[in-house]
Amino acid sequence: MDNVISLKAHRTLIECRRLFKGYDDRLDKMDKTDLLTEFERYRKEAVNYPHHLLTLVKGEILLSKLGKMQITKELQVFINNELLRINKEIKLRLQST
Helix, strand or coil: CCHHHHHHHHHHHHHHHHHCHHHHHHCCCEEEHHHHHHHHHHHHHHHHCHHHHHHHHHHHHHHHHHCCCCHHHHHHHHHHHHHHHHHHHHHHHHHCC
């Protein structure tokens, strides 16, 4: 049953990702300093709404961008762990009915 997903949850995820298309484009235009500032904003938001789907999608996009940059090893570990958490949370959402 691990392969069964909720069609409604999948549609909601697709809509959230569509809503954040502009955010993805904005991140592409930011330099490293601006991205790190945006990362701090995201961390504060994620503390308040860690399981909200919009926060998860935003984090997925932002952390994927940051993961491609030259950053400290500690930050890279944090980003990888947070991406794993986000992916698990999204998978749980898709499997809920």
